[in-house]
Amino acid sequence: MPNNFASIVTLSSRSSVSLARASLFKFAGLLAGVFLLASVSLIYLAHDLDRTEEVESAFYTKKAMQSLEKSLRSTVKDYAFWGDAYKHLHTEVDLDWAFVRQNVGPTIYKDFGFQGLFVVSDVNRTVYSVVKGELKSVEVSEWLKQSIAGIIDKARAGAETETPTTAFINVNGVPALIAAAAITPGTDPSVVADDRSPSVLVFVDVLNSAKLKLIGNDFGVKHLHAATADEAGATSLLPLGIDGAAGTLHWSSSKPGLRLLKLGLPLIGVALLLVCLMTWAILRRTTAGALVLDSSYASLQRSQEALATGEARFRDVVETSSDWVWEIDADWRLTFLSERFEDVTGLSRDAWIGAMIDDLLCTELGTLSQWLSIPNRRPDLSVQCRYVDTQGRERITRLSAREMTGEGFRGTATDVTEEVEARRRIEFLSQHDALTGLPNRRRLHEFLDSKLKALQTAEQPLIMLSLDLDRFKPVNDLLGHAAGDLVLNEVSSRLAECVRDGDLVARIGGDEFVLILTDMSIQEQVEALCRRLIESIERPITIDEQDVFVSTSIGIAIAPTDAFEATELLRYADIALYEAKAGGRNTWRYYAGDMNAKIIERRRLESDLRFAIKHGELRLYFQPRYRIADGQMVGAEALVRWQHPERGLIPPDTFIPIAEEAGLILSLSDWVISTACRCAAQWPESLFVSVNLSPIEFKRGNLVERIQKTLHDSGVDPARVELEITESVMLDGAAGALEVMRALKRIGVRISMDDFGTGYSSLSYLREFPFDGLKIDRSFLNRMGGNEEDTAIIKAIVGLGRALSLIVTAEGVETADHLELLKEVSCDEGQGYFLSRPLDIDSFNALAGIVVDVKEDGFR
Structure with a gap:
């Protein structure tokens, strides 16, 4: 019996051991399945996080390029659709206005970083180039090493709607953004467009490594740069231009999923290893005796410690993340907040655990609980929420949430205040x-x-x-x-x-x-x-x-x-x-309605004047000048008239201001000077011709070279040519005017001050500038009342001219009294209707060379 009992006990013990082993193996298999499922879920979550981050990085990279295009279009539009730019870059290229005064010059490179600035004329020739803030003489296609004719044509096509164009191109292997806009007068009524095709203003922004990195930092994209050949197969790529012809951008997307795998998989592996060790230990104990409870208890205690270690490690992973983790119950009350909550928000965890989540966070579309309660809400969607930190400032966080197995929700929150404020700033600057x-x-x-x-x-x-x-x-x-x-x-x-x-x-x-x-x-x-x-x-x-x-x-x-x-x-x-x-x-x-009519009429007159200059509608008249002492004709002043086919003869005081404003004064003056010199070349040697100059000609127009060319072509002696200028020439720039006048004197022409006495500093100008004569303004003779004061004024002017060795000419001699007064004060020369009206060239040629006597009724 004892032997049988022992056998029964032994069999019973072996059966218990076998049963315990079988149960343990089943439990171990179940745990292995759980760990495998956890690993697969973790890998899926990591992949999803990386994919989401990649999509967001691509989105912000694309937004950065769109924002750059938008900013460049706005900048080129502000410069191109500007009346002053039209006058100084299209009508004619004024380097002083554009580059020296920095209206469209070095500041484009200093302030905006645009390495290239070009103006392409109506004949597609580059007439103005600024490269890296320095004035250059280079064609835009030569600098870019490629033709941009299509961009130029598209920019001109947008002239009517004031629409600029942009395009990405490749410059020496580096992507660049080019913006072009037709130069138009904009809304400036004082600037009138000519009949040429508009010039085009071109800005080139070369996207080098430093600029791309700065753009990427502004939009939260790390290491944004031009992709190399080795990076052609990468996923983080954005092609620029048509099919990536301008290059491809590459960036480094953060890998939150990879970081999660690096932390999570080792933890799962450690836990799996601990379970294996636990199973091995239990099997070892069961072989010694399935009924030894102490050993089983010790094994259970060791397994609990291992699980606690795993939980501690998982908690460390959560707390080292930049986000904070939250949980709420079915009543929308916070049941858990990670320690990062206090670091990010500055708020107390203990104060908010148990509080309603709607009291902490709110959305623009309503309460957070309403958003969480949306039926069939996609679990991967996030929402922006607002909360107030301890300093009373409003902060913005992006919240993601998933429903828990029981009741309630858990999720993460990321602070995106700086990102949102940056976007708001960009939107503000756009308007x-x-x-x-x-x-x-x-x-x-x-x-x-x-x-x-x-x-x-x-x-x-x-x-x-x-x-x-x-x-x-x-x-x-x-x-x-x-x-x-x-x-x-x-x-x-x-x-x-x-x-x-x-x-x-x-x-x-x-x-x-x-x-x-x-x-x-x-x-x-x-x-x-x-x-x-x-x-x-x-x-x-x-x-x-x-x-x-x-x-x-x-x-x-x-x-x-x-x-x-x-x-x-x-x-x-x-x-x-x-x-x-x-x-x-x-x-x-x-x-008022007539204002528009006046401007239309003025523009029509300007258009007619352009036609008149090109097609011979201008006429030149000559008003003789006589020596007062003996009545001898000494020369004539050339006066331009416009023989309009419909309006008749138009005087210069009507169309000269239009010519000056419309940029036609140089071509008009060239015709007057050339015609006057050719006519004077046929006169007797004793007669000179006097021509009026516009103050604008002293600022631009290569006046000295133009006069030299005219003298050479006509063959007239320079000493027989007199140029009349007004005091405004000195007022607008005395130093520059003095230099031009000295150059003219070296040529040999005479210079006279016109309308003397109507300015403010005539005496100082007469002493400093190389004048040969002065003309007394007609207003002095017209106001003459025959008293001693009028005679004294004119006598003083004549005396001043004599003291400075200048020839004094009186304008506006209309009566015999005027002529008698000029004789009394010994004025040198005179001209006016009493002496002779302005004559056409045929009438003047008939009069030229005839010596006349001074008579009471004027010179015949």
């Missing part, structure tokens, strides 16, 4: 002026469109004021652009102080501003505001302990009375502004 912070032209059009759509009747009109600063250019020229920026900022503040809430103040150009007024229907209110604006801007502006003074002219247009479209309203306000400037500046004018 506001970077210097003053005022709305820009884009925002102005949006505001106008919305207001005009809501505009119903003329009882509550929309008032537009177009302002342009007077005397602002000297501030930039004398004190520098930094001082000009300070003036613009101060003017912007003063304008904003003068308007009410709901009104708009916008800066649309260099010193051009637009005000949009609502709820102002009484004319007295508008004019009171205009007075207040002028008075406010006229107040001195102190810069470096120096008072600067500017003023403003204002043009007023009203919707719907004048126009119902934003572009038309802006154009009419500009026309009214032009009239205000013509009316003496520092005032305001309302738009």
